[in-house]
Amino acid sequence: MINNSKSSWQDLPLRVVSALVIIPIALFCIIYGQWFYIGMLGIISIAMTVEWANLFKKKLSNYRVAAFLIWPLVAYAAVIKGMWWPAIWIVGCAPFIFGPQLWLGSVVIGGAGISLLWLRFMTTSGMHAVIFIVLVVIASDSFAYITGKILGGPKLIPSVSPGKTWSGAIGGLVGACCVGSVIVGYLCAGLYTAYIGGAIFGMVTGVVAQIGDLLESKLKRELDVKDSGKIIPGHGGVLDRFDALLLVSIFVAFISCILPADKSFDKWGGSLLSSQVVGDQQPVFLPLTIFR
Template sequence: MSGTVFAIFLLLALILAGAEWSRLAGWHRPYPAVLLFVLVVVGAYFVPLSPAFWAALGILWWLVFALAMQIMPVAPNPAPAFWRRLGIALAGIPSLVPALYLALLLQAGHPAFLLWIIMIVSAGDIGAYLMGKRYGRHRLAPRISPGKTWEGLAGGLLGSAVMGTLGAFMVMGGGWERLIIGAALGLLAGLFAVAGDLGESFLKRRAGVKDSGHLLPGHGGLLDRLDSLSAGIPAFVGGLYFLGWMK
């Protein structure tokens, strides 16, 4: 896929995901918030910042968001005050923009890395589903997502670690040290992917809805598919920079 086509695809994804995020925040007409998202991306294009900056922004934001989810109420709030709606809508910028912008940069310069993180997150989702469905007994975050269990988390992290190891072998070459580091990178990205998944579940419970939208029949909205990647990609790229595997 050419860089231009992929950029258009990501911009469209940002618009649709931003619209869903805004509706979860309580905006029935999300166009102003979506326009703000697009202006941020366009501004970032003309004032380019390093991938390390976007990775750091995404990592810091998801750490803050994870803490906020522990202390904020999750009861449905269908008609929040204007400033609260605005705050939640603006929170979509650090939640979505860093990951999508980093995906664009990875596609342009390191497409193998982009495929690697997609496989890490996908393996984590599959592992969590299979392990949780078969062995899930102990709830992970009952306030936010009653269906998620510690057993599912373990299965998801195992899947992410395995794919992190396999990706290290395929992309970076053999050697036990690289394979172990690849597993650790998979675990890191997998943990943040869980935070992204829980973050979207948190917003849906606050909005009192089951799915973020109805764009994908049988799968909910676009955010339901991008939530894990939105947090996993910045953590993955940050790990690559820390290891010196990306410059």
């Protein structure tokens, strides 16, 4: 039975149109890589830092806030030179000069950007690693939205996000599980163990995506703000659209860095996130070969 108290579907057409515009552009940049990909990340990062500063009512004319807006780009420039640890320091430690609120924004936004660069250029699967997390996040969000609208039911955490339900959360995890299984199974030439590994990792990624979404909802509720912006019809701001992807990209990049260098997890789909290998060594960080 449909719950009549749930919100209407009136924002669905706008969400669909926005997705039809955003997804092809994003896929083009992910597939072609290099400056297309880096440029896309740079533009999105600047948009998110602007929205983050606005959330905390920071004046963009302030010199420290102005520096914060382009701060992730400084880290990305370090990454282009192969300086991964300095890039992490740039987004994780140096931004304390901006104050705790902007520091948190730097960690989340800049950290996600560095993670997405790592996944695209420093994993053996390259673009497939990024496409995996993007499609899993989209599946989690879409299945949660549709399932929650149709089934309704008890609220997940009403004090944080009144619109989210348990049925939506479970539907989102099922969607993430199915999409993860299909992608990893396909990339591993149909190994049944890879389908299982992809399903498990897809579900775990879906959990992280929902946590990221809830954390942004909690932040906006604390700041008494409905949306981070209005640039994307049906979604709100750039942060509203990519909140789940921010935490997921950091999580998945971390997993790729701690995976064993051997092939023990390949049959379970571990090759999706394995880092590039030079000879018999798997380094912690490598310079980007495309910029040598």
